[in-house]
Structures are given as structure tokens and as C-alpha cells.
Amino acid sequence: MRMPRLRLKGGTSLWIGGTLVAVAIAVAVAAPLIARTDPVMDANLMNAEIPPGLEFPFGTDAQGRDIYSRIVYGARISLTVGIVSQILNSLIGVTLGLTAGYWGGWWDDVVTGLTNLMLAIPSLIFALAIMAILGPGLSSLLAALGLTAWSYSCRIARAQVLSLKSQGYIQAARILGYGDLRIMFTQVLPNILGPLIVIATLGMGGAILSEAALSFLGLGIRPPFPSWGSMLSEARDQITTAPWLSVFPGLAIFFTVLGLNLLGDGLRDILDPQSTTRRT
Amino acid sequence: MTAPLLRIEDLRIALRTESATYNAVENVSFEIGRGEAFGLVGESGCGKSITALSVMGLLRRPLALAGGKIVLDGEEIQDASPAEWRRLRGKRVAMIFQEPMTALNPLSPVGRQIAEMFVLHQGAGWSEAMDRAEDALRQVQVPSPERRIKDFPHQLSGGMRQRVMIAIALACGPELLIADEPTTALDVTVQAEIIDLMRELCAAKGTAILMISHDLGLVANMCRRVAVMYAGRIVEQQDADAIFASPRHPYTRGLINSLPRLGARARQGRQRLQEISGVVPSIAGYPAGCRFNPRCVAVTDICREVSPEATPLPADGLVRCHHHG
Amino acid sequence: MLLVLGRRLANVIPTLLAVVALVFLLFSVLPGSFISGMNEDGRGAIDPAVMERMRKEMGLDDPLPERFAKYVISIAQGDLGRSFRTREPVTRLIGVRVWPSLKLVFAAMSFAILVGVTLGFVAALRPGSLVDTISMVFAISGLSLSQFWFGLMLMYLFALQLQWLPSFGYGDGGIRHLILPAIALGVGPMALLARTTRAAVLDVLNADFVRTARSKGMSERRVVSWHVLRNALVLVVTIVGLQFGSLMGAAVVVEKLFAWPGVGSLLVDSVFQRDMPAVQGCILMIVLFFLAINTLVDIAYVAIDPRIRYRR
Numbered sequence: 001m002r003m004p005r006l007r008l009k010g011g012t013s014l015w016i017g018g019t020l021v022a023v024a025i026a027v028a029v030a031a032p033l034i035a036r037t038d039p040v041m042d043a044n045l046m047n048a049e050i051p052p053g054l055e056f057p058f059g060t061d062a063q064g065r066d067i068y069s070r071i072v073y074g075a076r077i078s079l080t081v082g083i084v085s086q087i088l089n090s091l092i093g094v095t096l097g098l099t100a101g102y103w104g105g106w107w108d109d110v111v112t113g114l115t116n117l118m119l120a121i122p123s124l125i126f127a128l129a130i131m132a133i134l135g136p137g138l139s140s141l142l143a144a145l146g147l148t149a150w151s152y153s154c155r156i157a158r159a160q161v162l163s164l165k166s167q168g169y170i171q172a173a174r175i176l177g178y179g180d181l182r183i184m185f186t187q188v189l190p191n192i193l194g195p196l197i198v199i200a201t202l203g204m205g206g207a208i209l210s211e212a213a214l215s216f217l218g219l220g221i222r223p224p225f226p227s228w229g230s231m232l233s234e235a236r237d238q239i240t241t242a243p244w245l246s247v248f249p250g251l252a253i254f255f256t257v258l259g260l261n262l263l264g265d266g267l268r269d270i271l272d273p274q275s276t277t278r279r280t
Numbered sequence: 281m282t283a284p285l286l287r288i289e290d291l292r293i294a295l296r297t298e299s300a301t302y303n304a305v306e307n308v309s310f311e312i313g314r315g316e317a318f319g320l321v322g323e324s325g326c327g328k329s330i331t332a333l334s335v336m337g338l339l340r341r342p343l344a345l346a347g348g349k350i351v352l353d354g355e356e357i358q359d360a361s362p363a364e365w366r367r368l369r370g371k372r373v374a375m376i377f378q379e380p381m382t383a384l385n386p387l388s389p390v391g392r393q394i395a396e397m398f399v400l401h402q403g404a405g406w407s408e409a410m411d412r413a414e415d416a417l418r419q420v421q422v423p424s425p426e427r428r429i430k431d432f433p434h435q436l437s438g439g440m441r442q443r444v445m446i447a448i449a450l451a452c453g454p455e456l457l458i459a460d461e462p463t464t465a466l467d468v469t470v471q472a473e474i475i476d477l478m479r480e481l482c483a484a485k486g487t488a489i490l491m492i493s494h495d496l497g498l499v500a501n502m503c504r505r506v507a508v509m510y511a512g513r514i515v516e517q518q519d520a521d522a523i524f525a526s527p528r529h530p531y532t533r534g535l536i537n538s539l540p541r542l543g544a545r546a547r548q549g550r551q552r553l554q555e556i557s558g559v560v561p562s563i564a565g566y567p568a569g570c571r572f573n574p575r576c577v578a579v580t581d582i583c584r585e586v587s588p589e590a591t592p593l594p595a596d597g598l599v600r601c602h603h604h605g
Numbered sequence: 606m607l608l609v610l611g612r613r614l615a616n617v618i619p620t621l622l623a624v625v626a627l628v629f630l631l632f633s634v635l636p637g638s639f640i641s642g643m644n645e646d647g648r649g650a651i652d653p654a655v656m657e658r659m660r661k662e663m664g665l666d667d668p669l670p671e672r673f674a675k676y677v678i679s680i681a682q683g684d685l686g687r688s689f690r691t692r693e694p695v696t697r698l699i700g701v702r703v704w705p706s707l708k709l710v711f712a713a714m715s716f717a718i719l720v721g722v723t724l725g726f727v728a729a730l731r732p733g734s735l736v737d738t739i740s741m742v743f744a745i746s747g748l749s750l751s752q753f754w755f756g757l758m759l760m761y762l763f764a765l766q767l768q769w770l771p772s773f774g775y776g777d778g779g780i781r782h783l784i785l786p787a788i789a790l791g792v793g794p795m796a797l798l799a800r801t802t803r804a805a806v807l808d809v810l811n812a813d814f815v816r817t818a819r820s821k822g823m824s825e826r827r828v829v830s831w832h833v834l835r836n837a838l839v840l841v842v843t844i845v846g847l848q849f850g851s852l853m854g855a856a857v858v859v860e861k862l863f864a865w866p867g868v869g870s871l872l873v874d875s876v877f878q879r880d881m882p883a884v885q886g887c888i889l890m891i892v893l894f895f896l897a898i899n900t901l902v903d904i905a906y907v908a909i910d911p912r913i914r915y916r917r
């Protein structure tokens with residue numbers, strides 16, 4: 001089956017996605033420069049629940065904090081979670097996949113079993129269980145999202161090793177006296193780098209959504225720290241009186257994840273023309 | 281003289297890519313009389329299948345008819361509307377495809393796939409159509425057709441599937457059957473059976489055949505007239521006997537010399553197309569002048585500059601070569 | 606058919622055992638942080654007496670293998686333990702939550718299939734058209750939405766502003782309370798199904814047998830309904846099965862948002878109440894359901910595709 005793919009004409013999705021992601025990264029990096037107030041400390045009850053306007057572009061919350069500034073800082077949390085968790089997932093997945101394909105035998109069985117186990121548990125439920133045990137906070141989030149979504153990269157790495165094996169490349173490299181590690185780094189990794197980048201890009205979007213969901217439940221980043229999910233969790237009770245509190249963090253999540261999805265789709269056309277990276 | 285059943289005149293098929301438009305087929309003309317068997321021969325990629333598809337109105341992007349006439353029984357059909365094409369397809373012109381493995385719907389019983397023809401073109405109800413599908417299977421000599429009609433394609437061998445394809449194609453008694461390499465994918469023994477079956481059934485019903493193959497021997501055996509295609513053009517066309525007795529185009533000669541001959545084969549071993557070196561150029565890389573010139577043994581300077589016109593031969597034949605012998 | 610089911614069960618049972626082991630290990634070997642975590646989140650320290658009772662109930666002083674054996678045996682007997690909070694059997698606690706959850710999940714999936722597959726089909730039949738572009742923009746937006754935020758927006762618009770539908774709760778179990786949560790939950794799989802269906806239909810439309818069908822003189826409409834539909838469905842069914850996993854994850858959040866009395870909101874509440882047996886029970890229940898769905902999908906697969914029925 002081919003990968004379902006958005007086909008805007010001539011790489012449009014790459015450009016739109018790239019731009020959105022670039023903006024998100026720029027905002028996260030420049031947060032202290034472009035934020036108007038401190039996202040946590042600058043509470044001022046005099047300014048409570050002011051709708052979006054000239055003074056506060058996105059309005060203020062019940063404690064009078066500037067929503068715009070909080071969203072700007074929220075980008076740091078979302079992107080950190082997205083990037084770090086995907087690096088963790090890629091490292092775990094590639095290591096397990098490479099070694100399983102390379103050594104085969106019981107180790108391969110163990111890794112395959114683990115992969116099946118991961119696939120049997122809905123990933124958000126898995127993450128939720130880990131958050132429940134580790135307690136809320138950024139490092140727990142990184143663990144919960146970075147340790148539970150490696151099955152894709154694992155499968156790709158393993159399949160690539162097996163295919164190289166069957167073509168005799170690895171045998172040949174061994175005869176030339178290359179060591180195992182050198183073979184893995186020179187023969188296998190370059191071949192899967194493209195698909196891995198695609199997976200990580202799409203996975204970042206997923207991780208950001210999961211972070212928001214967990215924080216919304218109160219299990220991720222806890223108020224008063226400005227994660228987009230925790231902002232929504234606070235905003236929910238004021239949806240009738242102050243709907244803007246809910247609108248802007250949600251839009252921030254939406255455009256960031258949309259950017260990552262579009263970028264991933266666009267990158268797939270370039271880096272993975274055979275579409276080995278199905279997202280299903 | 282009565283009008284031929286099918287007349288192709290100066291057919292041109294364009295391949296449109298993002299950057300350029302190529303002529304995948306051009307200057308192709310031939311005629312097929314009622315009940316006649318006509319052969320179209322050429323190496324892989326020379327444009328046989330797309331010529332056949334154009335007669336069915338089945339060219340799809342990036343390919344499209346770009347010029348010429350297709351005349352069926354005196355009526356020009358190249359510009360027919362989708363509804364008109366539908367009335368022609370299956371009913372008056374039918375086609376058997378190259379790949380029996382994929383040409384049938386894997387999720388539908390073969391009986392139903394035959395029965396569709398009766399439902400579509402003869403207004404039959406499904407149960408009547410299924411009965412007639414069973415008869416049709418019997419006609420193409422599938423054993424125990426009453427059971428086979430319920431089978432799915434994957435339960436049949438390649439030869440059996442191609443018989444089902446024949447049953448579908450001949451179901452509504454078409455005037456013309458296009459057989460696009462119907463046996464290429466089959467074992468040699470099965471090949472002969474399938475060819476004989478097609479010939480018998482078509483002779484009995486007076487159906488004309490457009491037989492496409494890269495096997496000149498097979499085509500010459502079966503057809504009265506033969507056209508040889510190379511790189512999108514017909515390079516020689518003659519009666520089957522004449523083409524063997526006096527091939528006029530260097531490419532045709534090469535094809536004939538590469539045919540395995542009794543005795544000779546024992547000594548030389550199997551050597552196919554050894555007489556013609558090189559490969560068919562791709563559409564984008566057709567050489568200037570005669571398209572065969574890079575591979576031709578008789579090539580001269582003019583061949584590299586001027587594309588040869590068709591020279592008429594006796595009995596409606598033609599050859600397209602500056603130095604036809 | 607029986608054979609397929611048997612083979613599938615042979616695959617499911619080890620997976621299920623592994624999940625049980627994982628849940629056991631996660632919570633029973635590291636219970637300290639789970640229970641004492643309560644002190645940190647400001648809900649008050651646990652009474653030492655309660656703590657002692659918990660330790661006893663969990664048999665924390667027994668050796669690990671013995672505890673695991675006991676755990677597996679009691680689960681096999683349908684006993685998930687008693688809730689720390691209410692002292693009720695966890696099975697009963699979960700039991701009353703199952704039906705609302707099933708209703709929500711299936712309603713969401715039905716919405717996703719209905720809208721997603723239709724969109725994908727329409728897009729595939731006119732590739733490159735305006736309809737195609739719009740539905741694919743729609744689809745990628747759906748994939749990028751945070752489902753609970755979308756739910757919140759739906760709630761604001763249709764319940765609070767327009768007052769067409771109730772904003773939260775289960776009500777009398779009727780359809781009015783179901784609509785908003787089902788749409789919020791279904792929008793993600795809807796988007797993915799639209800994309801997958803489009804790709805699947807485009808693939809099938811290029812298949813040789815579709816050309817055969819056209820060569821028979823069939824109208825495009827018949828080509829689609831007689832030959833394309835079923836073949837595309839095979840691919841769609843697979844995606845539906847796989848999507849149930851993420852759907853059930855998202856259901857936890859959507860249930861919580863709409864105060865829907867399902868297994869998901871029980872899970873979240875139990876986490877906050879440090880009610881470990883209930884948390885474990887809910888997770889097992891969700892995994893079991895997911896595995897059951899995948900088994901059903903395999904069976905549906907066999908029913909649609911004769912090649913599998915006869916193979917092996």
C-alpha cells in the first residue's frame with residue numbers, strides 16, 4: 001500500500017510546513033526577547049480576564065497574566081518535549097532494530113516481542129501509566145513520550161539490516177575485516193537516515209499532542225508553568241466567561257503540529273520516495 | 281472491395297511529462313479485414329500495447345491520442361464520447377491483456393466476472409448470466425466449469441486464468457479481439473493450447489484478431505499479415521509468408537535470424553536477438569534520422585540525418601528504410 | 606475461519622500475558638513512588654495506617670515471583686482486586702463504565718468511517734480537483750488537531766453559544782449527549798481514514814483488473830461499485846483496526862473533558878486517587894479491548910478477502 005499523502009502541487013506542503021516549524025522554533029528560541037511579561041510571575045489581578053485587544057493581543061487569564069507571553073514560553077516546552085522525545089525514540093529504536101537484525105537469534109525474538117508489546121498498548125495509555133508512576137514534570141514527560149514510541153524506527157532499522165544481509169553486503173564487509181560497529185555505521189545508518197528523519201518529524205507532532213493531552217489531564221506540566229496543554233486545562237473552567245483562554249493555546253498546538261505534519265509529508269517525498277514510513 | 285473492419289490511419293500517441301511531450305507512437309497505419317488475423321510484432325517498449333489500448337479508447341494519463349484516425353467498420357471512433365466507447369468495448373472490440381495474474385479482480389469469483397458481460401451488454405439477469413458464464417467456461421475448455429465459476433482467480437493456474445480472460449473477451453461475440461501478448465507469461469506447453477483455443481473460437485465466430493507479440497514466429501504462424509514495430513513506428517508490413525521469404529528491413533531480418541531454428545539451435549545453443557546488438561532506445565532518447573540506426577548493420581550517413589519514409593511494397597506492404605534490400 | 610481465529614488467539618495470549626507482566630512490574634515493583642507521589646501533589650499525606658493496609662493488601666513483603674503468580678491467577682479468575690478508595694471489586698467499578706465507553710468509541714469510529722471514507726473516495730475519484738484539495742487540507746488539519754481542544758471548541762460553540770446540544774455528561778444515555786464527544790474523538794481517525802482511503806482507491810484505480818473492467822464497456826460508476834470498492838475496503842479495514850489504539854488513548858482525554866462516565870475517566874480519576882488496583886484494571890481492560898478489536902478486524906479481513914481464506 002502506498003502512503004496516504006497530501007499532494008499539494010510541487011512541494012507546497014514542504015514550504016508551508018517548513019515555514020510554520022521555523023516560526024515555532026524561532027518563537028521558542030527568542031521567547032525571552034519577544035515575550036512581553038514573565039509568563040509565571042507577572043500576575044496582576046487588576047488585569048484579570050481581559051479579552052484580546054490592543055493592550056493584550058491574546059487577552060489575559062484569571063490571574064491577569066498575558067496569554068501571548070505564556071504561549072510564547074509554551075513553545076519552549078512543546079518543542080523540547082517534541083525534539084527530545086523523538087531523539088530518545090530514534091536512539092532506542094535504531095539500537096534495538098540494528099542489533100536485532102544484525103545478531104538475530106534470541107535477541108531478535110526479544111526485540112520483536114517487545115515491539116509487539118508496545119503496539120498492543122495504546123501509546124497514550126502507556127505514557128499515562130508512566131506519568132502516573134513518575135509523577136508530573138518535564139523529565140517524566142520526556143521519559144513517558146521518549147520510551148514508548150520507538151517501534152517504527154526499530155522496524156525500519158531491522159528491515160534495512162535484514163535486506164542488506166540478504167544482499168550479501170554485510171558478509172562482504174566482514175570479509176573485508178570491518179568490525180560490527182563500523183558496518184552498522186557505514187552500511188546501514190546512511191540507508192535509513194531519510195525514513196528516520198521523516199518518522200521523527202511526524203513523531204514530534206504526535207509527542208506535542210500527547211504532551212498537551214497529558215498536561216490537560218493534570219499529569220504532565222502542571223500550572224502555573226505555561227505549557228499549552230496546562231493552559232488549556234486551566235482555561236476549560238472559564239470557557240463560558242473567557243473563551244479566548246482556550247482558543248489561543250489550541251491554535252498554537254494546531255499550527256505547530258500542522259507544520260510538523262506538512263513538513264514530514266514534504267520530506268517524505270524527498271527523503272523516502274519508496275514511502276517505507278507509513279503512519280498507521 | 282469491402283471496407284476493412286478496422287483501419288488505423290497515421291496514429292499518433294503522445295506521452296506528456298511535466299517537462300516535455302514525446303510521441304510514443306507515430307505514423308502508424310494498418311488495416312484488418314473481417315475475420316482476419318493481423319499480427320503486430322516488436323521488442324518490449326516499442327508501443328504495441330499502447331497502440332492496442334488506443335483502439336479500445338483506454339489510453340490514460342500521461343498517454344493520450346494526439347492524432348490520426350481509428351475507423352471501425354467505416355465509422356471514425358477516435359473522438360467517440362465515453363458513452364459511445366462503452367457501447368463499443370467488450371461488445372464489438374474486446375481485449376485480452378498481457379498479465380493473467382493481475383488482469384482479474386482478486387476479490388470476485390471468476391464466474392461473476394464473466395457474467396458481468398451478459399449483464400452489461402445483453403441485459404441478462406444475474407442468474408441467467410451465471411448460467412451462461414458456465415457455458416462460456418465450458419467453451420474455453422475449463423474442466424468442471426460448474427465448480428470453477430465459484431472459484432477466485434488465485435485458485436486458478438495462469439493458463440486457466442487466461443482461458444477465463446478469453447471467455448470474458450469472447451462472451452458477447454465481438455467483431456475484433458485484441459490479444460496483447462496473451463501467452464508471454466505462460467509455460468510453453470500452455471502457450472500452444474491457448475493460441476489454438478483462441479484461433480479455433482475466433483475462426484468459428486468469424487472474429488478478427490489483432491495479435492500482439494514479440495515472437496515473430498508465433499505471429500507469422502497465426503496471422504495472414506504482419507506489421508513489425510520499432511520505437512513507435514511500423515518499419516515493415518507484409519504478408520506473413522513474404523516477410524519470412526524476403527524480409528526488407530534490417531530490423532526484421534535481425535528478428536528472423538534470431539528465431540531459434542531446428543538443427544541450428546542444437547549447434548548454437550539458445551541465442552535470442554543475438555543478431556541485433558544494443559537495446560531499444562527510450563522515448564526521450566530516440567536518435568535523429570532512422571531510429572534503428574545505432575543498431576543497424578546497414579547504416580550509412582543519410583540514416584543518421586533523414587528519417588526514412590515508408591516505401592510501398594506489393595500487396596499493400598511497406599518498408600521504412602533508406603536501404604531496403 | 607476457525608483456523609484464523611485459533612491462530613490469532615495463539616498470538617493474542619502471549620501478548621496479553623506480557624501486558625499483564627508489564628502492568629504488574631510497573632506498578633508493583635515501583636509502588637513507592639506511585640503511592641508516596643500523593644504527598645507531593647499536595648493532596649495531603651497518606652495516613653500511615655492506610656499505607657500499612659495497602660502494603661499488606663499488595664503483599665509487598667512476599668517475594669516477587671510469588672506475587673506475580675498470585676496476580677496472574679487472580680486475574681485469570683476474573684478478579685482484579687478491590688479498589689483502595691471504595692473497597693468495591695475493581696471489576697464492578699469498571700463494569701458500569703464499559704458500556705458508556707463502548708458507545709463513545711464506536712460512535713466516534715462510525716463517524717470517522719462515514720466521513721473519512723466518503724471524503725477519501727470523493728477525493729480519489731477526482732484527483733487534483735478542488736474537492737480533492739479541500740478534503741485533503743481538511744484531512745491534514747484533522748490530523749493536527751488536539752482532540753480535546755477540538756472538543757472544547759465544539760462544546761463552546763454548539764453547547765454554550767448555540768445551545769443545540771448538552772455541554773457535558775451522560776444524560777439519560779441518549780444520542781444528544783453522545784454527539785459532541787463522538788465528533789471530537791472521531792476527528793483524528795476521520796482525517797487519517799480520508800487520507801488512507803484516497804491512497805487506497807487511487808492504487809486500486811491503477812490496477813490491471815480495473816483496466817479489464819473498463820475494457821468490458823463498464824461505466825466508471827460500475828467499475829467503482831463492482832470492482833474498486835471492495836478492494837479498497839481491504840486496506841481501509843486494516844487502518845480502522847489500527848486506529849482503534851490511538852482512538853482509545855484519546856478517549857481518555859475526551860471522556861474527562863465531557864465528564865463522560867467511561868473507563869477512561871475512571872482511569873484518570875483513579876490515578877489521582879492513587880487507587881492502584883483500579884488503575885491496573887482499567888489499563889488491562891483497555892488493552893484487552895484493543896486486542897479484541899484487532900482480532901475482529903482480522904476476521905473481517907478474512908470475510909472480505911478470499912485470498913486469505915484459502916491460503917496456508
Ligand SMILES: Nc1ncnc2c1ncn2[C@@H]1O[C@H](COP(=O)(O)OP(=O)(O)OP(=O)(O)O)[C@@H](O)[C@H]1O
Nearest residue numbers: 295304323324325326327328329330331341342563
Ligand atoms: N503509463 C505510462 N506512463 C509512461 N510511459 C508509458 C506508460 N505506458 C507506456 N509507456 C511508454 O510507452 C512506450 C510503449 O509502451 P508499450 O507498453 O506500448 O510497449 P510494448 O510494446 O507493449 O512493450 P511490452 O512488450 O513490454 O509490452 C514505452 O516506452 C513505455 O515506456
Ligand code: SF4
Nearest residue numbers: 570573576583601602
Ligand atoms: S534506414 Fe538506415 S539505419 Fe535505418 S534501418 Fe535502414 S539502413 Fe538501417
Ligand SMILES: [Mg+2]
Nearest residue numbers: 328329378460
Ligand atoms: Mg505490452
